[in-house]
């Protein structure tokens with residue numbers, strides 16, 4: 001890992017302290033919808049970028065869930081939540097761009113404000129596709145770059161600042177999903193065209 005990359009993932013260690021507080025509004029606004037959407041996860045499920053574990057509450061207790069994250073500090077906080085909730089979720093430190101799991105190891109992959117943060121989202125999504133069974137589902141809750149004419153350029157500009165401490169605001173996630181070789185089956189706007197649910201299927205032939 002190069003020194004620059006090391007600095008990159010340490011920003012997430014720093015962000016871990018304030019994450020629960022910063023996300024309170026998101027959970028209040030979208031929590032019920034997340035619970036409904038994430039309940040579509042079936043079988044062995046990978047949660048990519050578990051963060052501090054705020055989303056663990058939205059999954060059925062009996063689900064075989066594996067949560068990964070690049071940041072040790074995020075994982076420490078997720079572990080506290082897991083222990084206080086009796087959840088059987090397995091927590092593992094891993095890079096979304098280089099997942100240490102076998103091909104086709106999961107029935108479902110869930111991502112929640114993940115591909116705004118992974119440095120190379122297409123590489124990460126191709127890796128997700130590798131570990132998903134053919135026909136397996138990718139379920140995502142993500143904020144994306146708006147197509148509203150003045151909003152998109154403003155998000156590009158704001159990202160120059162936000163990416164120093166946290167996520168990019170201008171990811172073109174729909175295009176990234178398609179570029180990674182997924183078949184997009186659903187796209188639902190939750191707030192304007194900026195906060196969305198996506199559902200995609202791993203088509204049978206993996207190009208990577």
Ligand SMILES: C[S@@+](CC[C@H](N)C(=O)[O-])C[C@H]1O[C@@H](n2cnc3c(N)ncnc32)[C@H](O)[C@@H]1O
Pocket residue numbers: 012013023048049050051052053054055068069070071074094095096097112113114117118119167
């Ligand atoms: C905006 S936070 C979202 C956390 C959580 N999903 C939530 O919604 O509360 C982004 C997360 O992505 C993680 N992350 C960033 N790059 C990653 C990578 N390459 N592999 C795994 N996790 C990564 C960060 O550590 C952080 O926990």
